[in-house]
Structure formats: structure tokens, C-alpha cells
Amino acid sequence: MTYNFSFAFLASRWPALVEGVWLTVQLTAVSITLGFLLGTLCAVLRVYGNGFVRRVVGSYVEIIRNTPLLVQMFIVYFGIASMGVKLSAEVSAIIALVINAGAYTTEIMRAGIESISKTQLEAAECLGLSRVNTIIHVVLLPAMERVFPALSSQFVLLMLASSVTSQISAEELTAVANVMQSDTYRSFEVYLIVAAIYIALSFLYRFAFALIGAVLFTRRRKLGTAL
């Protein structure tokens, strides 16, 4: 083995990596936010909807969770294009990621909602809270607090899975790496660096979610107890 490692290409090419990171962050921030909203809505429908709605949401969750993200992405990107609607790679990537994140969020939030005891709902009713207010303040926020760790790790996994969007030519970090390695023939170095960047990103995301959790859920801090 006579391979010499060289990271010299970084000197001129690091701006491309920064751009790739930035697009990955943008893609995932949008997908996580929209996916979370979609999933929360679906979770509410799954628990409180009528039989038909429940079944539709249930099928959505099962279909998405039992098929690969890559195939979902191909269906969105190539499938929709074949019906005559042209979407850019980035938009297709976001649509696929949102649909995917939505399904996982639904399942996690459903578990949270079902963990809220019935007496809480009765108490809310006694206080005369409207149905919407009850669902938001008595059900959703405490439910979210309980499942927040699961949600955060799911979203970190989603960030890592966003590397798959390089396959439909969204120019995020992995796609940048692919271009860079075919330019420089330094595939081992390029992918090692990118792996390190992803590890750093996943720590960063975990830290960010911990921060969001600390800001959003003040109950534990103020009262010294969990729910």
C-alpha cells in the first residue's frame, strides 16, 4: 500500500463544502419544521378523527415507514415530472423529506398524545377551555414534552438521511463531496472530511434541540418536576 493522504485540495475548495453544509442545513431545517407540523396535525387526526380519517392517516404512516426514502424521493422527483409538473431537485427533496418526517412524527406524537391521562382532559373541560385550546395547551404541548427526546433523535436521523437527496442532484453536502472527489481523485479524503462534518452537524443538531427543549418546556425548570 503506497497511498499518500493529501488534503491539499481543501485549500482551494473549502468554499464549496461550506455551501454544501449550508444547503443541507436549509433543506433539513425546512423539512423538519414542515414535517413536524404535518406530523402533529396527522397525529391529532389519528387520535381524534373519525374512523375514516384515522384509517387514511394510519395507511399514510405505514406506507411511508415501510418503504425506503430513496424510492420515495424517486417517485416525487421522476414520478411527478413524468406527469408534466417540473419541480427543481431541491423542492422535490423537501417534499419527500417532509412526507417522510411527517410519518415518523405522527407515530411519535401519537404515542405522546395517548400518554396524556384522561383526567387532564376532564380538568380542562371543567375549566371551560375550548376544544382547540384543550388540544393545544393540555394535550399537544405536554405530549411534545414527553416525546421530545424521541423527536430530536428522529430529526437528527432525518438530517443524516438528507444525504440521499444527492441522488436526485440536490446540491447539498454529499453531492458537493461527489463532485469534489471526481475532480480531485481524492475520494477517501473527501468522504472522511464529509463524514466528520456530518458527525459535527449531528452534535450541533442535538445541542440545538436540547436548547429548544429548554426554552419551550419550562415546567421542569420552574416546578422542579416533570409532568
Next chain:
Amino acid sequence: MIQFGSAHVIYIFEAARWTIVLSLIAFFGGAVLGLLLALARVSRLLILRALSAAYIQTIQGTPLLILLFLSYFGLSLLGYRLAPIVAAGLSLTLYVGAFLGEIWRGCIQAVPRTQWEASDCIGLNRFQQYAYVILPQAVRIATPPTVGFMVQVVKNTSLASVIGFVELTRAGQIVNNSTFQPLVVFLLVAAIYFAICYPLSVASRVLERKFNVAR
């Protein structure tokens, strides 16, 4: 343009076999690695705990796609030319091992501490404690999440298409390139994945219900 026909359907179904083969390689390779990692994570030696934790953190923080590129393109640069199935099997094994290791660590730790104390009292050594007391109970706790994780394994094999291994997803791409009917092709591919994964998901839920009642 070639019409999408029964020959294509057969081609895609035949490629599904490779998805299953790759899933099995990844699962059994990952299971061996995962068991070692799980035991290392609960070891009494600090160095083993630290090393296994570092490995799991590293792999869980890296996209599988990057691991695939590293083992396929990266290693070939270093002089190790791996066939796509070897590269895919290797990176999936490394990946699955990290996740199973962490799942199983939780299951080992979920065995009540009194079981350790009791087996200490009757004079079992560390190996006997694991073999006769702890692991048999941990396996019971671990079965539902492990079956559930197999779904992730099957889905993740789709990434092997990226390095040119002709499994289900790659077969779909090939057929799509000659027929230009992405919607039909990829919906069929998705349906086959679903047919493999859904029974596993259901089994995981059923097992969970069954084992929870027993406890």
C-alpha cells in the same frame, strides 16, 4: 422507447432477491458486531466502554451513504477493490452493528439489577451470569425492537443501488431508464419493499404486545 412489460416486472422481482440477500448479510453481520458492542458497552473495563461508545457515536453520526462511498470508492483508492456486494455488505454491517449495539445495550440494562445480585449470590461467574441469567432475559426484551429494526435494515439496503449493486432500487432505475415510466416503476418497487417490510412491522408490534403481557 420500450414498453413497460412483464419482462420488466420479472426483472424487478428477481432483483428483490438481492435486496433480501443483502438484508440478511447486513443483519447477521450487524448482529455479531452489535452483540460484541453491546457487551462492551456494559463491560467493567472503562477502555472497552469508551471505545464502543465512540464507535457507536461515530457511526450513528455518519450517513450510511457516506460509509458506502468510503468503503467502495475510498478503499479502492487504497488498493482494496471491493465488489459492490462486499462494499455494501461491509458498510451495512458496520452501520447495523452500531444501532443494534445500542438497542441491545438498553435491553441488557433493562434486566432488573436484582437478577445480577441473585446470580452473584449463587456463585455464578461473569460468563455464567451472562449465559444463563442475563442474556436469556435480555433476548426476550430485545426481540420486538430488533424485529422492528430489521425494517430499517431492509430499507437501508436501497442505498446500495448508489454504488451500482443491482438490488431492487437499482433494478427500478435500470427499468426506468429504458421505459421512461418512473411512476409505474417506482410505485412497483415501493410496493415490493412494503411487502417485505410491513409483515416485519406488524410482527414487531405483535411481539411487543405479547411480551408486555408476560412481564
